[in-house]
Amino acid sequence: MSHPVTELDRVVIRFAGDSGDGMQLTGDRFTQEAAVFGNDLSTLPNFPAEIRAPQGTIPGVSSFQLHFASYDILTPGDRPDVLVAMNPAALKANTGDLPKGATVIVDTHDFTARNLTKVGYAANPLEDETLADFAVHAVDLTGMTVEAVKEFGLSRKDAARSKNMFALGLVSWLYGRDVAGTETYLAHKFATKPTIRDANVAALRAGWNFGETTETFAVSYVVKPAPAAPGRYRNITGNTALSYGLVAAGRLSGLPVLMGAYPITPASDILHELSKHKRFGVTTFQAEDEIAAIGAAVGASFAGTLGVTATSGPGVALKSEAMGLAVMTELPLVVVDVQRGGPSTGLPTKTEQSDLLQAMYGRNGEAPMPVIAPQSPGDCFAAAVEAARIAITYRTPVMLLSDGYLANGSEPWAIPSVADLPAIEPGFATAPNHSTTNAKGEPVEEFWPYLRDEETLARPWAIPGTAGLEHRIGGLEKGEGHGNISYDPANHDRMVRIRAEKVQRIADSLPPLEVDDPSGQADVLVIGWGSTYGPIGAACRRVRAAGHPIAQVHLRHVNPLPNDLGAILRRYDRVVCPEMNLGQLSRLLRAEYLVDVRPITTVRGLPFGAEALAHDLLTHVTRTAEALA
Amino acid sequence: MTTVDLPAPALTAKDFSSDQEVRWCPGCGDYAVLKAVQSFLPDLGLRRENIVFVSGIGCSSRFPYYLDTYGMHSIHGRAPSIATGIATAREDLNVWVVTGDGDALSIGGNHLIHALRRNVNMTILLFNNRIYGLTKGQYSPTSETGKVTKSTPVGSIDHPFNPVSLALGAEASFVARTIDSDRKHLTAVLAAAAAHRGTSLVEIYQNCPIFNDGAFEGLKGPDAADQLLRLEPGLEVTVDGQTWTHDPTEANPTRQFAISRLDGDPDSPVPVGIFRQVDRPTYDDQARAQVADALAAAGPGDLQALLDSGDTWSVAEERA
Numbered sequence: 001m002s003h004p005v006t007e008l009d010r011v012v013i014r015f016a017g018d019s020g021d022g023m024q025l026t027g028d029r030f031t032q033e034a035a036v037f038g039n040d041l042s043t044l045p046n047f048p049a050e051i052r053a054p055q056g057t058i059p060g061v062s063s064f065q066l067h068f069a070s071y072d073i074l075t076p077g078d079r080p081d082v083l084v085a086m087n088p089a090a091l092k093a094n095t096g097d098l099p100k101g102a103t104v105i106v107d108t109h110d111f112t113a114r115n116l117t118k119v120g121y122a123a124n125p126l127e128d129e130t131l132a133d134f135a136v137h138a139v140d141l142t143g144m145t146v147e148a149v150k151e152f153g154l155s156r157k158d159a160a161r162s163k164n165m166f167a168l169g170l171v172s173w174l175y176g177r178d179v180a181g182t183e184t185y186l187a188h189k190f191a192t193k194p195t196i197r198d199a200n201v202a203a204l205r206a207g208w209n210f211g212e213t214t215e216t217f218a219v220s221y222v223v224k225p226a227p228a229a230p231g232r233y234r235n236i237t238g239n240t241a242l243s244y245g246l247v248a249a250g251r252l253s254g255l256p257v258l259m260g261a262y263p264i265t266p267a268s269d270i271l272h273e274l275s276k277h278k279r280f281g282v283t284t285f286q287a288e289d290e291i292a293a294i295g296a297a298v299g300a301s302f303a304g305t306l307g308v309t310a311t312s313g314p315g316v317a318l319k320s321e322a323m324g325l326a327v328m329t330e331l332p333l334v335v336v337d338v339q340r341g342g343p344s345t346g347l348p349t350k351t352e353q354s355d356l357l358q359a360m361y362g363r364n365g366e367a368p369m370p371v372i373a374p375q376s377p378g379d380c381f382a383a384a385v386e387a388a389r390i391a392i393t394y395r396t397p398v399m400l401l402s403d404g405y406l407a408n409g410s411e412p413w414a415i416p417s418v419a420d421l422p423a424i425e426p427g428f429a430t431a432p433n434h435s436t437t438n439a440k441g442e443p444v445e446e447f448w449p450y451l452r453d454e455e456t457l458a459r460p461w462a463i464p465g466t467a468g469l470e471h472r473i474g475g476l477e478k479g480e481g482h483g484n485i486s487y488d489p490a491n492h493d494r495m496v497r498i499r500a501e502k503v504q505r506i507a508d509s510l511p512p513l514e515v516d517d518p519s520g521q522a523d524v525l526v527i528g529w530g531s532t533y534g535p536i537g538a539a540c541r542r543v544r545a546a547g548h549p550i551a552q553v554h555l556r557h558v559n560p561l562p563n564d565l566g567a568i569l570r571r572y573d574r575v576v577c578p579e580m581n582l583g584q585l586s587r588l589l590r591a592e593y594l595v596d597v598r599p600i601t602t603v604r605g606l607p608f609g610a611e612a613l614a615h616d617l618l619t620h621v622t623r624t625a626e627a628l629a
Numbered sequence: 630m631t632t633v634d635l636p637a638p639a640l641t642a643k644d645f646s647s648d649q650e651v652r653w654c655p656g657c658g659d660y661a662v663l664k665a666v667q668s669f670l671p672d673l674g675l676r677r678e679n680i681v682f683v684s685g686i687g688c689s690s691r692f693p694y695y696l697d698t699y700g701m702h703s704i705h706g707r708a709p710s711i712a713t714g715i716a717t718a719r720e721d722l723n724v725w726v727v728t729g730d731g732d733a734l735s736i737g738g739n740h741l742i743h744a745l746r747r748n749v750n751m752t753i754l755l756f757n758n759r760i761y762g763l764t765k766g767q768y769s770p771t772s773e774t775g776k777v778t779k780s781t782p783v784g785s786i787d788h789p790f791n792p793v794s795l796a797l798g799a800e801a802s803f804v805a806r807t808i809d810s811d812r813k814h815l816t817a818v819l820a821a822a823a824a825h826r827g828t829s830l831v832e833i834y835q836n837c838p839i840f841n842d843g844a845f846e847g848l849k850g851p852d853a854a855d856q857l858l859r860l861e862p863g864l865e866v867t868v869d870g871q872t873w874t875h876d877p878t879e880a881n882p883t884r885q886f887a888i889s890r891l892d893g894d895p896d897s898p899v900p901v902g903i904f905r906q907v908d909r910p911t912y913d914d915q916a917r918a919q920v921a922d923a924l925a926a927a928g929p930g931d932l933q934a935l936l937d938s939g940d941t942w943s944v945a946e947e948r949a
Binding site for chain 1 (some may be wrong): 678694700712714715716916917935936945
């Protein structure tokens with residue numbers, strides 16, 4: 001039987017089920033298939049904080065959205081073209097996001113009266129007009145899975161667990177995807193459980209064959225590979241890329257890495273990943289709490305190692321005092337904050353950018369810290385290397401602000417060539433740096449820990465074991481140069497200003513900002529930082545496609561701000577700043593540049609949707625045009 | 630076992646004195662401890678540059694400034710965590726923590742017990758004066774119940790910690806107690822602690838002449854012999870009618886713990902000396918061994934191979 005095949009340039013699929021249904025794995029595997037096929041893609045995992053929320057309920061729904069295309073895309077997509085719903089709760093929770101005409105594949109197996117009532121369906125939505133706007137394929141995926149794996153003699157419950165692979169096989173067929181990669185993956189994952197492995201592979205193949213041999217689906221689709229620069233690619237999540245960046249930073253600086261961490265969502269995967277890379281001189285220390293985690297990292301940095309700690313917002317709050325110690329002792333340190341919804345415990349598994357002001361100011365005293373933000377999952381690699389460069393070069397703690405969306409989302413990543421990555425120079429102090437005379441008037445050479453490099457204002461990093469450079473540092477104010485305790489008012493005033501100036505001077509090492517304004521005619525500039533890069537870029541494309549010029553600039557360095565930013569902001573009649581908080585960057589920019597930056601904010605625990613953001617941007621463009629007319 | 634380099638020139642106490650003026654109150658017990666440490670550091674046979682003193686916050690935490698070694702005066706209660714990072718990062722360093730009863734047992738209690746259970750290579754000197762000195766006289770977690778202080782005008786209602794019992798409960802590998810006024814005992818105990826591989830905890834009874842003067846007066850002077858139970862291996866001890874021979878190397882800490890309870894008994898002498906001294910693998914040695922094993926098994930990591938791992942694909946030429 002041969003099906004007609006329709007070509008599409010982009011598709012958004014959402015797999016949704018109970019949090020124990022394996023939806024994240026299903027999404028991951030389809031993502032790998034799309035990536036290897038050569039599509040551009042962007043993903044959005046979305047899951048509850050509970051490991052197993054009550055079965056069959058709306059709070060227990062876990063989903064994975066994947067946007068793949070034959071051209072370069074920037075977001076995981078606003079609204080799914082295809083929804084795979086494994087139970088009534090998954091259907092109910094997600095139909096509101098579907099556009100008219102969307103394809104809905106539903107596992108009918110759990111559509112019992114009891115389950116329907118549990119999620120608030122008065123009647124079976126598969127049998128009334130609820131889904132009239134959609135192309136619904138109601139199939140007993142579970143029943144067919146159980147049938148397909150019968151030969152392996154599993155319990156009914158275990159047999160049904162392979163239903164996610166049946167669904168994956170079916171969707172893979174629908175989009176002409178090869179499942180060989182997934183078969184290899186299953187063989188590896190269940191190497192010690194051959195029956196489970198065989199059942200999963202059988203379910204996967206049965207799903208594919210169901211699509212191929214039945215007429216449930218009139219057509220299948222093809223989404224061709226996207227254009228891409230020559231090179232080697234892999235799909236990567238933000239947490240993995242960030243971990244690799246820290247491993248690379250150790251290599252590029254020639255320093256061992258010591259990462260102290262306390263488990264916290266959504267940062268724990270960085271601890272897990274780094275714990276695998278001992279061969280790279282990476283040591284991980286799972287501490288008794290967030291404070292000990294950063295304490296060990298500060299100690300390791302004092303001892304000549306690259307100290308790293310990774311956490312999320314609540315952990316940053318606990319680490320504040322130790323960050324201040326690193327500011328005062330001027331030691332290299334990378335603090336990773338994978339932001340999540342707050343305040344307090346907030347929304348542990350959802351994304352937000354609301355720790356920016358905490359990163360900037362959340363310490364006692366004048367305690368400036370550089371703040372770096374990656375803009376996409378793959379970019380977490382380069383951002384981590386940059387954070388380490390600044391930390392080591394300037395002898396300062398650096399805040400690396402990722403977020404839940406970057407951490408768990410993935411995209412194709414052009415793998416960098418290690419040979420092209422620049423070295424980072426630790427430049428340890430090896431000899432005394434100050435000449436004086438002793439009581440007898442004889443010349444003496446001594447070591448002053450707070451003398452500074454003229455250009456960077458960095459102080460010398462003299463590590464224990466270096467003879468003749470023994471010195472003491474600490475949290476009390478230091479006398480300029482010699483570094484002994486000083487309570488002198490003028491000295492404190494000067495040291496506070498020096499520490500601020502040192503961080504400010506990092507801006508001199510930054511490349512010029514790139515403003516994306518293809519027509520060069522824009523009156524409105526959109527500025528963002530961190531993970532909003534994709535949604536802002538996609539929204540700007542929509543605005544331009546509608547015939548309106550608009551410019552985009554994106555910040556990797558939030559502190560210090562780039563030297564050319566002020567001039568760029570002043571070039572435009574209106575500056576708009578979309579953020580996943582209540583306007584934290586716009587506040588900083590207003591204070592710094594006296595420019596009337598207008599915030600567009602969302603705190604729904606999800607990234608901006610490109611369509612809604614484009615609508616808001618278009619309003620700004622039209623109002624600006626009206627004002628100028 | 631030590632992997633620290635031996636020094637070429639012989640050093641003296643003077644070599645370990647920094648150029649900073651010591652600023653404790655006149656009569657403070659900290660002076661005696663500083664003198665003792667400066668005097669026996671040369672005997673450890675270590676290079677000055679391989680010694681690191683880390684402290685938290687409090688009067689005793691000024692200690693590192695007065696020693697010409699590497700040092701960090703850190704933040705309140707966190708010295709054990711910072712020392713853990715230093716010790717884990719560097720096998721060649723001899724790491725010390727100087728702390729007080731407030732720093733170690735109140736704000737830093739969590740770090741202390743976890744350092745003890747992990748058995749990280751460090752020597753912790755816990756100066757116990759049973760009062761907050763730097764903040765001018767509030768009761769501490771080792772102050773006796775009923776203590777009248779600035780913050781407890783009608784008497785404290787807190788039950789105090791016994792630091793030695795706490796450390797034994799955390800299964801510390803070396804636990805001792807000594808007293809600032811007995812230079813000889815102090816030096817001997819500190820030297821044994823420094824020689825121990827793993828976390829050594831030494832509680833030092835230390836007099837605060839300003840806010841808690843005389844807290845340990847009964848343990849000093851000519852009558853002290855009756856008031857102190859000087860623990861030595863092989864010493865016969867009797868607790869609650871049971872008699873045994875003290876053995877600090879005994880793996881089971883039950884009897885060592887029983888001895889530690891004596892100082893809660895007004896009719897018993899206060900035990901001082903080494904309660905426990907056992908060999909147990911240290912955290913930092915094992916962490917380094919894991920790195921070394923990984924290197925031995927598969928060689929140094931290949932960064933390019935790591936980045937290239939997983940499902941990859943190549944685009945040979947511009948794909949459009």
